[in-house]
Amino acid sequence: MQSVKQPSICILIPYFGAWPFWMSIFMESCRYNSSIDWILYTDCGTPDNCPGNVRVVDITYSDYCRKISIFLNLKFMPENSYKLCDIKPALGYIHADELVGYDFWGYSDIDLVYGDLRAYFSNERLQSKDLFSTTGRRVSGHFCLMRNTEEMRSAFMRAKDWRQVLSSNQHAAFDEKHFSKIFIRHKNSLSIIRTMAAKFDSWLTKAEFNETYVTPNARIPWVDGTYNFPTEWYWTNGIVTNNLTGGHGFPYFHFMVWKSKWSKSAMTPMLDLGNMRSEAVFTERGITVV
Template sequence: MKTASILKIIPYFGKWPAWIDFYLESCRHNPDISWLFYTDCGRPPTAPANVQFIETTFEDYKKLVSTRLDIDFNPTHPYKLCDLKPALGFIHQDQLTGYDFFAFGDIDIIYGKLRAFLTEHVLQKYNVISNHERRISGHFCLLRNSEKYRNAFRKIPHWQQLLENDQHLGIDESKFSKVFLPHRKHPKWLQCFWSLSSSYQRNTLYKEQYSTILSPMPWWDGSMNHPQQWFWQNGKLTNSSDGEREFMYLHFMNWKSNTWLPKPLRNEPSAWMKLDKLVHVAIDIGAKEGFKISPEGFTAINS
């Protein structure tokens, strides 16, 4: 059986975050998945062969998007690019030649062994794969590289006006989810019934991977005790609470920022906002011996 190929496309402008070398190291240990950045940040010296970079300015990238989508895409801040995720497969379809899937997502992530979760059985069976149970996961989502799914964003009502709006609107999750799961609050048997009316609702997988710590949802064991110590070693991602259980990736958004923390916690700085220094281990040591991700930042795995 042919191994399904995946390209994750990420436009990113401004300045690489302090953890970029650790992000790239986790990409390196997934050599059968490819990443493509459009960026003005330059190519990091530690970038592996499966992560490519196309250097461009934010202004030129906005012009490219405007031309490809025939809209006036001119946001003042790169954060608006999050709303562009559903359309990335169409915008960059020339880069997708030969790939079976395209993916979008974020870089406030450390990956585990992705293919242990994105198995050939899963990739053969499903056309859309989300890592949340009841919506598209904006931090990592896969879609089959076909004309239908490259153009699925056009099913979002008034998508042109939404993208031309200068404000970040969360289109990648809130609006795009409704294309594939418009009846997500209904029981599963009723969702199956509704799926008969739209092929976009069939052959989709919504499986919670428990990647985002400090989110309002319970952990896999039903508790609200999200693990606070995570360990990456030779591509293997585990934590202090779940023994040898491996995870697909860690999405540490809520340590980085208080924007999406549960409402009672948003008035206080997030864990990393309080730190003077985020990275406490050299990447060469972290790549060789492993590293820990926690409220204290990136530290040696045995610290």
């Protein structure tokens, strides 16, 4: 029986300033997802431990902002690079030439470590929708996949006042708020109302919103409905687990909440994977390799 070809995936990440101390383990988690490609647009240089499926495009922040301005036909030159979060849904449009030949494209933050992405984003799952969010009630800003079609690359233009929002110097959470409204509405209404709305707007059926519990310690309760979150997360040879769910693998672990505690400590040296024998352990105190 002939096997079904895996859809090709490319993840786009603009990042400027300085690589965080955990960048080596982020790169290692990309390496273990060898059938997926990443493109990083940055002024930070090529990270140590950079695998072959990660391409680094050396570009200054000002030049990258000019590129955005040209492709979106608006003025984009914010002082704070955090504004780039608003541009995430437009990355497929801005970098369309570099996505030729890929079936899916996505965006991602780097304050996370990937597990087995293909195990979660299976061929069957990717056939079902055009956008895949790893949170249940909005488009996930830290990771999202979209089908690489002209319709989906330009979908952000359907958001109300998108040009004004992206032109503003203020971060507006465009990726999670404005963009989400294209695909999910009436989320607090009765199911019959949501069903009726979808009959009149096909965009309400294009996306999957699935809570994967990859950002613990935040406002979303844990799998069991409580706020008793794992106290340890493990990255072991490309698999992400924790001390509460046993061998259940997660697509990634997003340590957004814990990293703020790490940054309050003394200057943390870049994580050295040279002595890593089997896994990296994440706690609210930091990351250790064992």
